[in-house]
Amino acid sequence: MALPRDGVPPLTDADIEEFDHLKIQMEDIISATDNFNPTKLIGRGGFGPVYKGELSLLTGPTMVAFKRLDPRLGQGNIEFWKEILMLSDCKHENLVSLLHFSIEGDERVLVYEYASHGSLDHYLSDSSLTWEQRLHICIGVAHSLKYLHDPMKTQQIVLHRDIKSANILLDEQWNAKVSDFGLSKIWPANQTRSYLFSHPVGTQGYCDPLYGETGFLSKESDVYSFGVVLFEVLCGRLCYKHRNAQINGILVHDWKRCYHEKKLDDIILKDLKEQINPDSLITFSTIANQCLNGDRRERPTMDEIVKELEVALEQQNIAYNRNLVEISKLAVPPLSYRSHDELILLLSKGILVDQGKRWLSMNKNKKVHEMISAAECVKGFVFQVTAKISRFSKIFCVSSFDFKVEVRTQFLSTAIPYTINLIFMSGIKNYGIYIPFKYKLEEETDYLMSGVVHQRKDGWLMAELYQFTSYQREHDFKIEFLSDSIAFSQCDIEGIEFRPMEHENLEDKNEVDVKQISTSDADWEQKVWPNYIDLINLSKDYIKWTTKKEHYFLLCKGFLIDNGEDKLE
Template identity: 65%
Template sequence: MSFLGEFDHLKIKLQDVKLATDDFGRTKLIGRGGFGQVYKGELSLPNGRKMVAFKRLDRRLGQGNPEFYKEIMMLSKYKHENLVSLMHYCIEDDEMILVYEYASRGSLDRYIGDANLTWSQRLKICVGVARALNFLHDPTETHQRLIHRDIKSSNILLDDKWTPKVSDFGLSKAGPANQLHTYVFSNAVGTPGYCDPLYFETGFLSKESDVYSFGVVLFELMCGKMCFEYQNGRLTQILVNNWRKCYEENRLDEIVFRDIKKQMQSDSLSTFSRVAYRCINKSREERPTMAEVVKELEIALEQQVSFVVKSLNLFINELKRRHNIYIYIYIYRRFIRILKRKQI
């Protein structure tokens, strides 16, 4: 394709891809999605060898050339610390492969029900994703507004520091940068449970559709459950309406993830749940902008961190009062290690 000329510097040979992935060997397979299978492998780059992820197009799954080219163009144009980085691509023989930075912890959906992912970590992940979406939705002189159209926990990747990276832009839609609102008419695409019902019913897409999908992810992290349930390989239930109803009837306690409930500072949970509920409002006009979501989530994170620090200080003061200096030193060192790992 002639329009890919400006991206020639990103092109690599199929031989290099096969060498890095052991010819797409099973031991290198790390995931599957609507685009195709994903492999990991090391590439020799100017600054040394680096682990990367290879996404191999499988046309039998429904996506094809348009999604492939869109991914290249979008990720080359939109740069943000919470967006996955496109490093290379390969078009050779019948293969079309995208090469991304490697997210060592995989996708967020793997950790939704894992109590080892703390409430503080969940808040930080949410703040990062919200900032990325705000960047896409708030056009500047250098880029158009971009509506992702498929925000879900499996499209949020995590690196070794738990930094979230929004991925999979094959279904995204761009809109003009000089308008307050962007409405695009298109065939509804997305994933059941996450897809904005209004978009699904009418075909009218707006940035509020991404807000809805992100709200579903917020509820997943708060409830410790995916938004859908499957039995025998078939979708049996979508939980979003039940989550919305529980919030409206002040029954949030029934759905909050019990395994991490004790970690949640009440104000932090209240702030978080309130903005999550607004995101999944049935009315687009009632949903917040991503700028508002970022602000509210940052407040929820600040409330949680303040609570953790205050609780630890009270505990240390009690130890000091009892003159138990050895336990005090142990707790202090452990606290410093936690801070370094950014887990509060």
């Protein structure tokens, strides 16, 4: 097909028939979205609102995303068909997949694979998104742009023109999926010169200044936009300031200045600083800065960017592997392994360290679980050799006595949300129900009431006490318990476990729980503030909550805001 002035192939009736196999009835979409019910809304963009819903596909009932065209936002039939054209021709694991579309009257709806974690812009400042995960996401995006810029089999180059963190979706496994091709341009792969467009488009802050000023578009324009995203990932924030829903200042110039003045510490997301290996940081920041070069001839190709980002990941893994080796040297008894994979397997099963006082294990996301033996951290009583299955040689036996734990972590993964859990056994019969026992941090005034107790796969019971973000490997906690309750009548305590929240395995629990419920809060629903979501987002640290009820009890407990200077409750 010939390419007209705007880079969009003219679509004839025959061309449109080519896509008939993707067409579905609008009534199926209306049914799946409950007639575009606001409760199904998951996002908005320059094309229009996006909803989620379940469709019956060849693989069975499947959750998908529906993007509904809103012409008032500036995009229309051309952008609608451009998405269909691009995504039907371009197939890559890091590009969002177009499943169907529907046209009825003025309605235009595109149906995509559902990316359960939403868009990257919502996670830039999230301390639970590790540096390694961020590298994998950036590498995925780079691979997709390399595929678009340098096609192997197709005869067309695709320039996205609107690369930004809001257009990078994340699936259940945190794999990147580039989306939103409504503004993209295409031309033959053998035509390498830039094209002049009189009306440059894109998003302020991400748009290549040369393209914005001159109208000349090239592959390097996407490279610039991707460089901005790389700095966003490193700095943990969007590339612009905003006030009253308006962009109020672009940060890219400040980021470049900090790079050249060797002041990256001033802009890197605080939670990432202790995670990033220095070599990985140098490689990543160098390629990100090169993407923003004012002379587009000095900008790297996507192939070069992929290689450098993979080097940054390798450098990060080398540092991580060194840490694992150092941990393995502390094992009791000593570990024997012949390869890195064997070491990973041993650590995933768990090892004793610190003369048998600590149990360390590693989850599939390479985050450390650390359990401190009760014999090490429970104070004031005599221990006995356990007759039950335990990781440790001794357990602590409680029989209607108060006790205190003093625990110091040594090996936690950094910038990861953790839960503090009591691991114990008692005569409780109904697991998964609320069991009252009282506890508090030493610095707190009031005692808290525990939530639901769950039985783990290893046979022990687990009660979550607190949540916090690990900013370093070592943390100190002193927790006082009152054992005058049903939970601690004849109770055996194995230890205190620090468990990464990102890997809470629901198979270890009988059900999802609502924590810290008391009978005096029976009218909780009338007490929830109307702006409860805005309030929880003020938290200094990552706070996990899943329901309106759970949010109420988190607010009753209180959490830090404004960089920890104030407490909201």
